[in-house]
Amino acid sequence: xxxxxxxxxxxxxxxxxxxxxxxxxxxxxxxxxxxxxxxxxxxxxxxxxxxxxxxxxxxxxxxxxxxxxxxxxxxxxxxxxxxxxxxxxxxxxxxxxxxxxxxxxxxxxxxxxxxxxxxxxxxxxxxxxxxxxxxxxxxxxxxxxxxxxxxxxxxxxxxxxxxxxxxxxxxxxxxxxxxxxxxxxxxxxxxxxxxxxxxxxxxxxxxxxxxxxxxxxxxxxxxxxxxxxxxxxxxxxxxxx
DNA sequence: TAGGCCATCTGGTCCT
DNA sequence: AGGACCAGATGGCCTA
Numbered sequence: 001x002x003x004x005x006x007x008x009x010x011x012x013x014x015x016x017x018x019x020x021x022x023x024x025x026x027x028x029x030x031x032x033x034x035x036x037x038x039x040x041x042x043x044x045x046x047x048x049x050x051x052x053x054x055x056x057x058x059x060x061x062x063x064x065x066x067x068x069x070x071x072x073x074x075x076x077x078x079x080x081x082x083x084x085x086x087x088x089x090x091x092x093x094x095x096x097x098x099x100x101x102x103x104x105x106x107x108x109x110x111x112x113x114x115x116x117x118x119x120x121x122x123x124x125x126x127x128x129x130x131x132x133x134x135x136x137x138x139x140x141x142x143x144x145x146x147x148x149x150x151x152x153x154x155x156x157x158x159x160x161x162x163x164x165x166x167x168x169x170x171x172x173x174x175x176x177x178x179x180x181x182x183x184x185x186x187x188x189x190x191x192x193x194x195x196x197x198x199x200x201x202x203x204x205x206x207x208x209x210x211x212x213x214x215x216x217x218x219x220x221x222x223x224x225x226x227x228x229x230x231x232x233x234x235x236x237x238x239x240x241x
Numbered sequence: 242t243a244g245g246c247c248a249t250c251t252g253g254t255c256c257t
Numbered sequence: 258a259g260g261a262c263c264a265g266a267t268g269g270c271c272t273a
């Protein structure tokens with residue numbers, strides 16, 4: 001897996017990109033990389049419900065999950081490895097034969113022992129994936145996007161990308177807030193500069209907050225001192241060679 | 242029907 | 258040895 005430099009867009013699948021782009025036009029959604037996000041009207045899982053769409057209720061071949069949990073219900077606490085039906089046993093045997101004797105598993109184990117071990121590993125893995133999905137659900141719950149039942153549930157990749165953008169947006173907002181607080185603090189007792197500062201809507205200050213007063217020193221230094229980098233929103237930072 | 246998304250199974254690797 | 262994690266394979270369901 002390659003490490004992507006910060007700020008460089010990931011490479012989600014085209015569908016994920018389309019999903020993100022079809023989301024509402026909230027600022028944070030388009031914050032980076034043009035991922036306008038997803039959600040509107042795509043009824044993924046709408047017909048059978050978002051949880052059903054997860055497929056918990058649709059065991060695949062060889063699946064040793066005994067029954068579909070209620071929608072939204074947590075995964076069964078105890079998924080024993082001894083819950084297989086006869087059909088599932090057959091499926092297991094078929095797969096085992098297909099792989100042949102030299103295939104999976106520890107040759108020293110007796111087949112029954114080997115099978116029971118395999119089933120317990122499967123159950124553990126299933127539980128792990130359910131936990132992962134629960135965590136993703138928790139993430140979906142705190143990302144601001146349309147949560148209505150008629151709206152398709154965010155896919156996993158869309159959830160992650162959206163969360164990342166949301167975090168970046170929050171960090172940016174926090175940074176702007178700090179600038180604003182610093183500006184207001186510096187401006188105390190200096191009514192004129194404060195009044196003159198044409199603060200446009202939040203996050204769009206057109207004048208460097210640190211320029212309000214002769215004793216404040218060079219703007220980029222102040223900006224850098226505060227945020228680590230000169231402000232891209234600061235007129236003076238841009239004007240300074 | 243193709244493509245997307247998903248759950249599950251499985252074998253491999255690493256860690257405790 | 259056993260558990261956690263990972264990635265590939267497989268098959269089901271859904272939508273365009």
